[in-house]
Amino acid sequence: MSTRRVWDLDADHIQVSEGRVFYTFSSGAATHANMKSMIRNVHDFVHASDLPVGYVLHLSSNARPPISQDRDRATAMFNACGTRLAGVALVVDASGFTGALLRGASNAVFIMQRRAFTPRVFESIQDAADWLAPKVNMLPAQVVMLARRTREHLSTGKAIE
Numbered sequence: 001m002s003t004r005r006v007w008d009l010d011a012d013h014i015q016v017s018e019g020r021v022f023y024t025f026s027s028g029a030a031t032h033a034n035m036k037s038m039i040r041n042v043h044d045f046v047h048a049s050d051l052p053v054g055y056v057l058h059l060s061s062n063a064r065p066p067i068s069q070d071r072d073r074a075t076a077m078f079n080a081c082g083t084r085l086a087g088v089a090l091v092v093d094a095s096g097f098t099g100a101l102l103r104g105a106s107n108a109v110f111i112m113q114r115r116a117f118t119p120r121v122f123e124s125i126q127d128a129a130d131w132l133a134p135k136v137n138m139l140p141a142q143v144v145m146l147a148r149r150t151r152e153h154l155s156t157g158k159a160i161e
Helices: 032-048 068-080 096-112 125-136 140-156
Strands: 005-009 013-018 021-026 053-060 085-093 119-122
Touching: 005 032, 005 140, 013 032, 013 140, 021 032, 021 125, 021 140, 032 053, 032 068, 053 125, 053 140, 085 125, 119 125, 125 140
Parallel strands: 021 053, 053 085, 085 119
Antiparallel strands: 005 013, 013 021
16 A cells, blocks of 8 residues: 555645545535545545554645534544554644644544544644654655645646656
């Protein structure tokens, strides 16, 4: 499972896996189609591995959350895959008051919901990588590089190296 794979891509979202990490970057509104794709793809990725895997959802300051039904479906999928998930990292790339508010709201959602997986909210991909990478036998630099190359691919169309 060490090969890199682009699972889905549109103008504002990309889903990529490498090693034992599935990475989603979003810079727009989470549509029903985006959520349906992410739920299916993460489920398939998780079940393709014999070892626990990690998931990173990286949101830009322009990203918008899904409707509650889609959020509930995603939580149900993560709960169903909980024993196979080493961790779920949510990175909110927003600074100042807006960033603190978004991270606080995300933490509250995680705390209020019953879950069978370990989630954490971060303000940087480096912090998320430092937490998640050891759980999936990767180096933090590998997770950071996956994120950088994936975002670059989304913004420029340049191949993910």
